[in-house]
Amino acid sequence: MANAGQLHMLYTCPFCWKVRGLLEHLDIPHERIQVNPMRTKKTxxxxxxxxxxxxxxxSNNEVHVDSTPIMKHIDSIHNGGKLWSSDDEERRDKWMDxxxxxxxxATIPILYGSLGSALKTTTRVSKLEKFGFFSKRLYAWAGFPVMWGIIAKKRVKKDGRTPKKLWHDLLSEFTNQFDGSMFFGGKTPDLVDLAAFGYVRSISPYPQFSQIEDHEAGMNWYRAVEATLKV
Ligand SMILES: N[C@@H](CCC(=O)N[C@@H](CS)C(=O)NCC(=O)O)C(=O)O
Known part of the structure; x- marks a missing residue:
């Protein structure tokens, strides 16, 4: 089958993981273009x-932006909008928001919230993304004090919880919504499940993911969504 489109992405961007998961769930052939993080404005x-x-x-060369609208668009064109249809639209909209x-x-605090984790994350990001020769080295060394010292520290302090506790609370709050079902969407995942799954999965390439793996209900849900992907 011909490619349905091109996904311009960064490997480590959580918003890109949302769309990737949907494409894999629906088994839609597509091309992935990993952009240079320093050249997004140009490319x-x-x-x-x-x-x-x-x-x-x-495939008509129409350009779509913003991860949630992109997911809705792909579901509507390639899946008859089935993943977004719901008999309780108020609940669906509220939880997607x-x-x-x-x-x-919550992704930045867990990845960059302590000096050690920030260093591990930036080194890994510099390897996973397609930086140029110099910007790769620059990012690996200059990126972590910025991400840790400025951005993540402020967020962790503002929230007051450890990044692990924050994730456990979020996963409890989310899975408590399922009302005994396997997924937010009921017996099968819907677009809200796949959006949440994308955020959680964006942490999976890093050692900090083990802090999330401790959450039993969250992991049961996560593995069940993962099992629906055709990767
Ligand atoms: N609301 C957007 C957010 C996308 C976003 O912030 N992406 C980041 C990478 S994780 C980015 O491209 N930032 C570059 C910039 O803001 O210039 C979405 O859901 O797609």
Whole structure:
């Protein structure tokens, strides 16, 4: 089958993991273009209006931006909108907003919240992303004090909980919504499950993921969503 589109992405970007998970869940053939994090303004097809990843370019060369709208678009074109349809739209909308608000903010504290974890994360990011020769080295050394000392520290302090506790609370709050079902969407995952799954999965390449693996209900859900992917 021909490619349904191109996903312009960064490997380590949580918003890109959301769209990747959906494409793998629906088994949609596509091309992945890993952009140079220092050159998004020059190379993204949505630039200069939109300089963030992910960007989805469909087979008609239409450009789509912003991860949740991209997910809704892909579901509607390639899956008859089944993952977004719901008999309780209020609950669905409320929790999609909740996932995008809270889970998106929780990735930085766990990855960069302590000096050791920030160093591990930036070294790993510099290897996983397609930086240029010099920016790779620059990021590995200059990135971690910025991410740890400025961005993550402020967030952890503001929240007051350890990053692990924050994730455990989020996973409890989310899975408590399932009302005894396996997924937020009931017997099968829906778009809210896949969005939340993307945020959690974006932490999986790092050693800090073991702090999340301690959450039993969260992991049962995570592994069940993972089992639906055609990777
Ligand atoms: N709301 C956007 C957020 C995307 C986003 O912030 N992506 C980051 C990478 S994780 C980015 O491209 N940042 C570059 C910038 O803000 O210039 C989405 O859900 O797609």
């Amino acid at each position: 993204l097809p949505s630039a200069p209006e939109w300089n963030k990843v992910p960007v989805w370019v469909d 909740w996932v995008d608000l809270h889970m998106s903010k």
